[in-house]
Amino acid sequence: MARMKFLCDSERCIECNACVTACKNEHEVPWGINRRRVVTLEDGQPGERSVSMACMHCTEPPCAAVCPVDCFYQTDDGIVLHSKDLCIGCGYCFYACPFGAPQYPQASNFGGRGKMDKCTYCAGGPEEDNSVVEYQKYGTNRIAEGKLPLCAEMCSTRSLMAGDGDMIAAIYKERVVRRGYGSGAWGWSVAYRTDQRDTFEPDRAIGG
Amino acid sequence: MLKAAVMALLIAIVIGTGPTPVFAQAEQSSPEAGPVETAPGGAGLEQQTPDPALRSVDDVELYQPVQDQLIGRVSIPDAKLATLVQPEGRTWRAFRTEGLFWGSIAVLGVTLAALTGFFLYRGRIRIASGRSGRWIPRFSFWERFAHWTASLSFIALALSGLVVTFGRWVLIPLIGHDAFTATSEVAKYVHNFIGTPFVLALFFMLAVWVKDNIPSRADLDWLRNAGGMLKGASYHPETERFNGGQKGIFWSVVLGGLVMAVTGYLMLVPFAVTGVGGMQVMHVVHSVLAVILIAIIFAHIYIGTVGMEGAFDAMGRGEVDENWAREHHRGWYEQKRPARPYRAPPDAPPSAHGVGAE
Numbered sequence: 001m002a003r004m005k006f007l008c009d010s011e012r013c014i015e016c017n018a019c020v021t022a023c024k025n026e027h028e029v030p031w032g033i034n035r036r037r038v039v040t041l042e043d044g045q046p047g048e049r050s051v052s053m054a055c056m057h058c059t060e061p062p063c064a065a066v067c068p069v070d071c072f073y074q075t076d077d078g079i080v081l082h083s084k085d086l087c088i089g090c091g092y093c094f095y096a097c098p099f100g101a102p103q104y105p106q107a108s109n110f111g112g113r114g115k116m117d118k119c120t121y122c123a124g125g126p127e128e129d130n131s132v133v134e135y136q137k138y139g140t141n142r143i144a145e146g147k148l149p150l151c152a153e154m155c156s157t158r159s160l161m162a163g164d165g166d167m168i169a170a171i172y173k174e175r176v177v178r179r180g181y182g183s184g185a186w187g188w189s190v191a192y193r194t195d196q197r198d199t200f201e202p203d204r205a206i207g208g
Numbered sequence: 209m210l211k212a213a214v215m216a217l218l219i220a221i222v223i224g225t226g227p228t229p230v231f232a233q234a235e236q237s238s239p240e241a242g243p244v245e246t247a248p249g250g251a252g253l254e255q256q257t258p259d260p261a262l263r264s265v266d267d268v269e270l271y272q273p274v275q276d277q278l279i280g281r282v283s284i285p286d287a288k289l290a291t292l293v294q295p296e297g298r299t300w301r302a303f304r305t306e307g308l309f310w311g312s313i314a315v316l317g318v319t320l321a322a323l324t325g326f327f328l329y330r331g332r333i334r335i336a337s338g339r340s341g342r343w344i345p346r347f348s349f350w351e352r353f354a355h356w357t358a359s360l361s362f363i364a365l366a367l368s369g370l371v372v373t374f375g376r377w378v379l380i381p382l383i384g385h386d387a388f389t390a391t392s393e394v395a396k397y398v399h400n401f402i403g404t405p406f407v408l409a410l411f412f413m414l415a416v417w418v419k420d421n422i423p424s425r426a427d428l429d430w431l432r433n434a435g436g437m438l439k440g441a442s443y444h445p446e447t448e449r450f451n452g453g454q455k456g457i458f459w460s461v462v463l464g465g466l467v468m469a470v471t472g473y474l475m476l477v478p479f480a481v482t483g484v485g486g487m488q489v490m491h492v493v494h495s496v497l498a499v500i501l502i503a504i505i506f507a508h509i510y511i512g513t514v515g516m517e518g519a520f521d522a523m524g525r526g527e528v529d530e531n532w533a534r535e536h537h538r539g540w541y542e543q544k545r546p547a548r549p550y551r552a553p554p555d556a557p558p559s560a561h562g563v564g565a566e
Contacts, residue, residue: 017283034284039292041280051280053292062297066304068372069389070380086389088396090372091478095488096301100289113478173265182268189271190293 004077004121005165005192006152007172007185008052012159015040015050019151019160023054026122026150027139033103035119036151049183052151052160055080055101055119056191063093063102063118077143078165079121084137089113098190121162122149165192277485288483300488309374312499319503323510330437333516335532343527344544351416352526358409358461364402366502368395373495403472410465417458420449426539427452449540457508464501468494 015038023029023036036054057080064072064080071086072093091113093102104113115137124141127134134141142150152162161168169185176182278292347355371379372395380388430436430445430452445451450458471494474480478487512519518532533541 020284032286034286034289037282037284037289039278039280039282039290041278041292043281051292062301066301068376069392070376070385071389086385088372088389088393090396091487092304095484095491096297096304098293098295098297100291100294100484169270170265172270173268176268177265185270187293190295190298193271 001076002164003166004057004079004163005168005188006054006056006121006149007161007165007168007188009159009161009172009175010049010051010183010186011175011179011181012157013038013050013052014157014159016156019052019155022150022154023119026142027120028135029117029139030105033105033117035101035103035117051186052155053099053101053187054151055097055121056099056187057119057121058098058191059193062096062098066092066096068092073126075123077123079123079143081120081123081125081138082116082118083126084115084117085126087115089115093118099187119149122147288479291484294484296485296488300491303492308495308499309377311496312374315499315503316506319506323507323515326437327510327515332514333437335518335529336535337531339518339532340530342530343521343525344530344533344541345526346522346528346533347526349526350412352523354409354412354416355523357405358413358465361402361406361409362501362505364398365406366498366505368399368402369495369498371395372399400476403469403476406465407469410462410469413458414462417450421455421458423452423455424448427455446538447536447540449537451537453511457504460501460504464497464504468497468501471497 017038020034020036020038027035029035036052038050038052040048040050042048057078059078061072061074061080063082064070064074067082068090069086069088071084072080072082074080089104091102091104093116094100094104101118102116103118104116106113120138120141122140122142124130124134124144125138127137129144130141142148147153149162152160155161161171172182172185277294277296280290280292282290372392375388375392375395379391383391426445426447430447433445435451435453436445471490474482474490475487475494482490512523518529519536521532522528530541533544
């Protein structure tokens with residue numbers, strides 16, 4: 001079974017924001033919610049890098065660990081999904097997420113937030129695959145159709161890669177060796193590394 | 209990045225391999241390290257020249273340790289998303305999933321154990337000379353209104369907060385995910401909306417009682433004698449309207465409540481004044497203080513109900529038995545005595561005051 005991951009080769013990202021636009025369009029993401037974004041580090045300085053960032057679908061997801069209602073689950077492919085029927089919009093997952101992935105619609109008064117929305121790795125939610133209900137809540141389910149996430153599929157410089165973690169890591173490593181440099185896979189140490197004491201402890205239970 | 213490149217270079221020099229062609233195997237003819245080339249263009253451009261340490265795909269470092277928050281620039285309106293990585297989230301996660309859970313169990317458990325132990329040691333503290341049957345007014349209607357508004361809203365806030373904070377580990381196994389979501393959604397709204405009555409009651413209590421809660425010398429005497437709690441009923445330190453313990457409750461509720469109010473309202477409008485780090489700090493302050501206040505209120509409820517005979521009358525009916533007042537608040541009782549005549553016991557002959565006023 002594949003372990004799905006994202007990898008952004010920041011040496012190739014040209015900050016065109018096409019991944020952001022593709023995501024918004026594919027899933028009809030509401031105004032003000034950014035499932036994916038491009039962050040430019042050291043903008044205008046030598047060593048400037050742009051990184052496309054969304055939910056990294058962590059190995060031991062912090063969002064799932066802190067959720068008061070235990071609405072997260074992980075698929076067999078390692079994709080982290082959640083149930084909007086269970087979510088109460090408390091905002092805890094945003095405080096715990098290292099990547100700022102969870103987003104909330106401004107739903108009611110006094111900062112009341114609606115159901116959390118985040119990147120689904122184009123894998124929908126707990127509803128029946130590609131049903132109308134699933135589309136309305138989570139967007140399209142490309143994974144169920146055997147397709148990879150659209151953001152990575154249409155990246156013009158092949159900077160953003162999605163797929164089996166070992167496979168995209170091998171592609172990235174080969175690139176680094178060929179060109180002789182690379183600034184690392186952004187976020188991988190935080191999202192996927194579990195062999196360090198200072199990284200995340202295994203959660204007691206991830207629901208689902 | 210720079211550190212990693214320098215470290216890789218140093219390691220390459222130490223193990224005696226110089227710059228090697230891409231994909232070359234380990235058998236290398238020259239054991240000497242080549243001269244370290246400085247990148248043209250100076251600092252910041254090192255990574256744009258071939259890294260001499262790279263020999264094969266095995267050398268490529270995927271996991272670059274992220275030490276600090278990385279903040280860049282985004283072209284979308286949500287400025288807080290310019291933070292690329294915030295590793296502090298894992299500290300907050302540990303607090304939320306482990307520290308707060310076990311800390312709360314410890315604090316509340318120790319408090320309940322101490323109260324149980326005190327009850328076994330001391331039992332219900334009786335009015336030593338028995339009830340006189342004469343009542344002295346102690347709290348006016350508005351004082352009781354402030355107290356009960358604060359206390360009922362406190363209980364609502366504490367219960368709803370506990371549901372959202374610990375329900376995942378306590379209630380989900382009992383009632384399941386769907387029912388718990390419904391419960392916690394109600395708890396969230398209760399918590400959001402009952403906060404305001406609590407804060408208003410706090411200011412009300414502050415206004416009506418601050419003059420009686422100024423610390424004084426009598427409080428030192430009360431503290432030194434542990435409020436007369438440990439010595440049996442033989443000695444009660446003389447106190448004013450409120451003793452040292454009551455003043456402690458007052459100030460911890462008022463000051464703690466104000467901190468709870470500030471952090472609570474700021475969490476109601478997330479990211480209005482602070483970033484994600486500030487939100488984490490406010491959550492930690494709010495929840496730690498909440499547990500402490502709940503523990504204090506446990507003790508307050510204990511001594512006001514089962515712990516002491518006659519104490520509940522003060523807040524319940526607004527008047528206390530004369531003997532209770534003499535034993536527990538002698539200073540206040542002496543001041544009060546000439547001011548108003550006491551209501552006679554119900555079976556006494558009717559007088560001008562008070563019969564039927566209940």
